[in-house]
Amino acid sequence: MYSHLEQFPEHASAVLAASATTDAGSWLGQILSIGFFVLLLLGLGVLASRMMGVPFNAPRLAVAGAIGVPIGGAASILLYLGSTPTSPDFDPERLAGPGFVALMSLAMAVAAMLAFVALELALPQGTRLRPVAAARGAVLWFKRIGRYRRIVWILARHGLWGYVTRRRDGGEDASTQRRLARSLARSMEEAGVVFVKLGQVMATRRDLLPPVFVEELGRLHNEVAPVPSARVREAVERSLGRPLDEVFADFSAEPLAAASIAQAHLARLTDGREVVVKVQRPGVLPIVQRDLDIIRRLARRFHRGTDWGPAIGVVDLAEGFAEALLEELDFEVEAANIAAVAGATADSPVRIPTVHEAYTTREVMVMERLHGTPLGGADLSGSDGGHIARVLLDCLLEQVMVGGIFHADPHPGNIMLLDDGGVGLLDYGSVGRLDGQTRESLRMMLLAIDRSDAVLLTDTLLDVVDDAAGVDEERLRRALGQFMARYLHSGATASMRMFTELMLIVTRFGLSLPPELAAVFRALATLEGTLVYLSPGFDTVTEARRFAEGRMAGELNADNLRDAAMAELVAVMPTLRRLPRRMDRITEQLHKGRFTVRVRPFAHPDDRALLRRAGQRAVLMVLTVVTGLMSVGLFNVTEGPDVVWADMSARAQVLSIAAWALLAASGLMILRLLIGITKVGAAARAMDT
Known part of the structure; x- marks a missing residue:
């Protein structure tokens, strides 16, 4: 080149x-x-x-x-x-x-x-991109999709998919409701352990579901094959971190009972004490977590897309169920529950098995063996059923009213008639807890029902419900008065069903009892069936009144009253000491005509910030509209058919630049509004979680 x-x-x-x-x-x-x-x-x-x-x-x-x-x-x-x-x-x-x-x-x-x-x-700043977590989430998503297909197929095969995807008016006749309830029960039984347990929990919600659904779901049972003994031994050794022979002198290969979550085996410790070993089924935790995630998602969908979802609080029901089931999977939590309930009812004749904490982990629990027969299969011909029923009722009421922690599922399978004539209470995977204020509210409710005082019952209910704003108190008082007249008049046979009716009244007025209080009523209703089975004609309400009167009589002696009065006096003493000076100051200002009341509607900084942001967004919205209209007007003046920038005059180019600048400013202000709305939504979601 x-x-x-x-x-x-x-x-x-x-x-x-x-x-x-x-x-x-x-x-x-x-x-x-x-x-x-x-x-x-x-x-x-x-x-x-x-x-x-x-x-x-x-x-x-x-x-x-x-x-x-x-x-x-x-x-x-x-x-x-x-x-x-x-x-x-x-x-x-x-x-x-x-x-x-x-x-x-x-x-x-x-x-x-x-x-x-x-x-x-x-992707707002602060969003962390995690490729490994995203890949793992994608794998879980594909697995969940497969489980979704399985559940959808079960629902469709039993004729329930239309009730999931469409709004129903609830006008079906009794035969249609019976068929629907039976299909729902069969679907849950086929879907597996988590859905079976969900159906069992729903069967206790007489305040939310029609009686036919409660009846059909109450028949749910989950028969599962026991885990092979080799896998059980391996699970126990892995959980305890030592060979089985170092802990147990004898370990039965055949399970005493096999359930969907765990199974129990008889064993003997090296020191000769007989125990029951409760072993979690291997691999059950991931299955439960996967299905609970699906249940939460389905609950949110039902809440958004159906009319019955919000009415029964389906999201809260799913969350409460998930929390309880995950707690049931942790045997260390159950061991702590057993110790707490035993401490709350130390004087009760009801036996509670002792847990050997040295051999208890999240997957394995070793507890004292109680010799006896489960109530469902026991021969009651030679037993005093009335006495056993009173002992059980007193034990549960003492747990609720005094200890604040109680057995939440006292069905016959969890009650054992001991060989020595006593009674044992088993399975503390599900317990309820009440704080002091809730226990006091429950006492006031029972006192109001005992006195047929509709006004006191109304006030107590409004104190404990989650959201009492906008409730017609007069209509609620009349409804509660009619409820008392129906159940508490002379000659009426009171039963725990009256509490179910009370919960239905609360739900009808758009209120919701705290979950722990609703759990008390469900536990009492569950126990009532057992008590009637033990002693036909057993009057649960009358016996509960007897317990309350005896407890109140013990608390209302002179020493207790004096101590309570002194405690209240000490609590209000600072207020009483300041009261004369404040009253003197108020009367002096009234006498001189200088009594004033200052109201600061936006005293809180958050309120002022909210008002300031609202004003700024309103001004920004007006400016956005104005600049957008101005840019459109300038485009109409400068733009013409087949005219390009290079052929425009200097004046037209300046006006065109101004039009584009106004359009860009309008677009930026729109983006600013969108970002502000996005931040508000993210903050609201953060507060909700």
């Missing part, structure tokens, strides 16, 4: 030097252009951060620049020439002017700034 220059060395050197100078100038110009663009991008990024109210972030700005450069370049060519490089009338020579360079730089920077804001909207 340069062969002819070899004859003229001096001329060749000059040409090469000029070429190198030109290349260096070209490279320098490109570097300066890139530097100018980077500085412009940084400046606009800082401006966008200020205007949008988001923190400045250099990596996000780099990503936004990579997005904005090609988009802005293509947009600038289209705006400047009115055609694309593939058009036949495209003229690249017209792109060499300084006007196009300025327009292209501005378009790239604006596109990058819009991309920066879009990234903030899509």
Whole structure:
């Protein structure tokens, strides 16, 4: 190429030097252009951060620049020439002017700034991208999809999918309700352990479900095959961290009972004490967690897409069930429950098995063996059923009223008639807890029912419900008065069903009792069936009154009253000491006519901040509309058919730039409003969780 220059060395050197100078100038110009663009991008990024109210972030700005450069370049060519490089009338020579360079730089920077804001909207700063967690989540999602298909197929096969996806008016006749309840029970039994337990819990909610559903779901049972003895031994050794022979002198291979969550084996410790070993079924925890996640998701869908979901509080029901079931899977929690209940009823004749804490873990629990027969299979011919029933009722009421922690599922399978004539209470995976204030409210409710005092019962209910705003208290009082007249008049046979009716009244008025208080009524209703089985005709309400009167009589002696009065006097003493001075000050101001009341509606900083943000958004919205309309008006003045930027007059170009600037400002203000709304929604979700 340069062969002819070899004859003229001096001329060749000059040409090469000029070429190198030109290349260096070209490279320098490109570097300066890139530097100018980077500085412009940084400046606009800082401006966008200020205007949008988001923190400045250099990596996000780099990503936004990579997005904005090609988009802005293509947009600038289209705006400047009115055609694309593939058009036949495209003229690249017209792109060499300084006007196009300025327009292209501005378009790239604006596109990058819009991309920066879009990234903030899509992925707010603080969002952590975790590829490994995302991959694991995708795998779990695919597994969940398979489980969803299985559940949908079960529902569809039993004719229930229409009740899940469509709103029903609840006008079905009795035979249709019976068929629907039976289909629901069969579907839950087929879906597995978690859904069976959910159905069993729903069967106790007489306040939420019709009687036919309670009846059908109450028949649910989950028969499972026992885990092979080799796997049980392996699970126990792994959980205890030592060989089985170091702990047990004898370990029965055949299970005493096999359930869906765990199974029990008889054993003998090395010191000779007989025990029962409760072993969690291997691999049950991941299955339970997966199905609980599905139940939560289905509950949220039912809440949004059906009319019956919000009415029964399906989301709260699912959350409460999930919490209770996960607690049941932790045997250390159950051991703590047993110790707490035993401490609360230390004087009760009801036996509670002692837990050997040294051999208890999350998956294995070793407890004292009680010799006897479960109540469901016991022969009651030679037993005093009435006495046993009173002992059980007194034990549960003492747990509720005095200890504040009680057995929440006292069905016949958890009650054992001991060989020595005593009674044992088993399985403390599900317990209820009451704080002192709730126990006092429960006492007041029972006192109001005992006295047939509708006013006191209304006041007590409104004190304990979650949200009493907007309730028609007079209508509620009349409804409770009618309830008492129906159940508590002379000659009426009271039963624990009256508490179910009471919960239905509360639900009908849009109220909801605290879950722990509803658990008390459910436990009493569950126990009543057992008590009637032990002693036909057993009057649970009368016996509960007997217990309450005896307890109150013991608490109302002179010493207890004096101690209670002294405690209350000490609590109110500071207020009583300040009261005379405050009364004197008030009367003096009234006498001088200077008594005033100051009201500060926006005294709290959060209230003022809320009002300030609302005002700013209103002004921003007005400015957005005004600037948008102004840009449209200027476009109508400057734009014409087949007119491109290069052919416009200087005045038209200025007006066109102003129109585009107003349009960009309007777009930025819209983005600012969107980011503000997004932040408010994220803050609300954070508060909810």
